[in-house]
Amino acid sequence: MNPKDDKRTASCSSTVFVHNPYLDGLKDDILYHFGLGTGTHDLPAMFGDVKFVCVGGSPRRMKAFTEYIAAELGMEDPKSEYPNICAGTDRYAMYKVGPVLSVSHGMGMPSIAIMLHELIKLLHHAHCTDVTVIRVGTSGGIGLEPGTVVVTKQSMDATFQPKFEQVILGKTVVHDTDLDQSLAEELLQCGKELNQFETVIGNTMCTLDFYEGQARLDGAFCSYTEEDKKDYLKKASEAGICNIEIESSVFAAMCKLSGLRAAVVCVALLDRLKGDQLSSSHEVLSGYQKHPQILVAHYIKKQLKAKAVCS
Amino acid sequence: MNPKDDKRTASCSSTVFVHNPYLDGLKDDILYHFGLGTGTHDLPAMFGDVKFVCVGGSPRRMKAFTEYIAAELGMEDPKSEYPNICAGTDRYAMYKVGPVLSVSHGMGMPSIAIMLHELIKLLHHAHCTDVTVIRVGTSGGIGLEPGTVVVTKQSMDATFQPKFEQVILGKTVVHDTDLDQSLAEELLQCGKELNQFETVIGNTMCTLDFYEGQARLDGAFCSYTEEDKKDYLKKASEAGICNIEIESSVFAAMCKLSGLRAAVVCVALLDRLKGDQLSSSHEVLSGYQKHPQILVAHYIKKQLKAKAVCS
Secondary structure (H helix, E strand, O other): OOHHHOOOOOOOOOEOOOEOOOHHHOOOOEEHHHOEEOOOOOHHHHHOOOOEEEEEOOHHHHHHHHHHHHHHOOOOOOOOOOOOOOOOOOOOOEEEEOOEEEEEOOOOHHHHHHHHHHHHHHHHHOOOEOOEEEEEEEEEEOOOOOOOEEEEEEEEOOOOOOEEEEEEOOEEEEEEOEOOHHHHHHHHHHHHHHOOOOEEEEEEEEOOOOOHHHOOOOOOEOOOOHHHHHHHHHHHHHOOEEEEEOOHHHHHHHHHHOOOEEEEEEEEEEEOOOOOOOOOOHHHHHHHHHHHHHHHHHHHHHHHHHHHHHO | OOHHHOOOOOOOOOEOOOEOOOHHHOOOOEEHHHOEEOOOOOHHHHHOOOOEEEEEOOHHHHHHHHHHHHHHOOOOOOOOOOOOOOOOOOOOOEEEEOOEEEEEOOOOHHHHHHHHHHHHHHHHHOOOEOOEEEEEEEEEEOOOOOOOEEEEEEEEOOOOOOEEEEEEOOEEEEEEOEOOHHHHHHHHHHHHHHOOOOEEEEEEEEOOOOOHHHOOOOOOEOOOOHHHHHHHHHHHHHOOEEEEEOOHHHHHHHHHHOOOEEEEEEEEEEEOOOOOOOOOOHHHHHHHHHHHHHHHHHHHHHHHHHHHHHO
16 A cells, blocks of 8 residues: 555545544554554544543643633533543543543653644544644743733754654754644633733743753853853844743644644743753642643633633 | 763762753752652652662563562562552663662663663762673574573674764764673583573673664665675674664663673574574563573572671
């Protein structure tokens, strides 16, 4: 079988696309890092109604988001029990409340890429339609007050280019990192409506490392000077970069390839022009981490209300 | 301050080196992703006696390793309680029994790199000496029986080169990925002594992705044919590559830079020449995952016995 023979094309813009002619030939498809599979789980029954997928690095944060969105949507479990759907593994955690799925993705591009491969297959096997995926994360800001929420316009690499480079069979393949601009604008609008914290739209730099890759001076190794760091962050700022994190570019690339409407909403935990260490108190940092959740929950509520009026 | 002015050099070969002149200027050093810090924790008292650090992707696996090594060393807690030292965060899990520290690192190079930056700083702040770090992990084998343990000779990238490319201030920096050859030979010898499972020494390919990056046919996307996959794995095998995983090259590079004696010991969960899906039963896979732990525990026991005889 040759992938070029794969005739499946976009018959409906709302479907989740896999681009792999070999998948149909699998008797069962084991989503190994979720501990789920087509042979062991009824994926359409479990996930067929999913319309929003929210992803973030930390399992605890995604559980907290599930509890929060359940309360916001009036879908609380009276016993407050939200079982981890991926309890059979500790690679990722997954929770579901009504049409909202929350999944953790760990740290870094390889970790989120494994999760997205399996998530895209899950949504495909479950015959989901009209799915929006939003990364609710944390980041370092450039010239922003800590607590500010950045809705990503475009995800850029460490050379300030809007691209994601992947190595397939030893050869480099370049993908673009476009996100849905209308979704970004709608999320910015939600921030304005809420008026609880600053929300901006801007470019996000996605790096392969948290320390040297982001010009931090507080890693185990540092081969550049404070001046070099300042120059680099200044150039990033001139390229329209508002914040730095480590997952957005592969997230943007993979969501685009699979036809998923996607956005990245990250809070800036600190201003990198002023320092590198996350020295705010646990309470302050926890408060900041709720900002993207509050924004995205507001957006989901609005969408569900609008849909209820239409139908 | 210019890093070139940093006069600290190797006065004793057994020290853990940080290479960052800015660290001394920090009032406190917050190891954010561990939930530890020099201002909040007495790191020399907590970690000063550490001689072996074992790292692996899954938090549960590293907890299981701690329970296993405690029993092997006769250091069991009668209540079987091994508290997670990083309980304040869910980014990594950390356990300690006597001189053995176990730390999880998540999946992929960025995730293990963040952990290693903070681990190297932790060992430095705790004034640890003569530390050996071993990754006990899982991998896909090439032409190996599932369950075989591979001790890595050299970690190679997706073009079969023994190097790790890092991007610092937007520029690519290349590191070599040498591991300690005498340690690798000692670990191979431990496998022979145990004689419980096949143990081999060989090169390990380290990729940026689990699916397309390893030529799998079962991801959400697949732009190559089964023939292309077979050709690629054949070429990898001809380059001496026995197995594929996603953390070894940055692990090798960072341990070498910091003067840590390091090894990578991974079990092959499947033979990639025969398939891509991890379809063995949970019990079988769990059994395989114990092989590197058994091997490394045997090595640590031998070392501690030899040391007791000498002193």
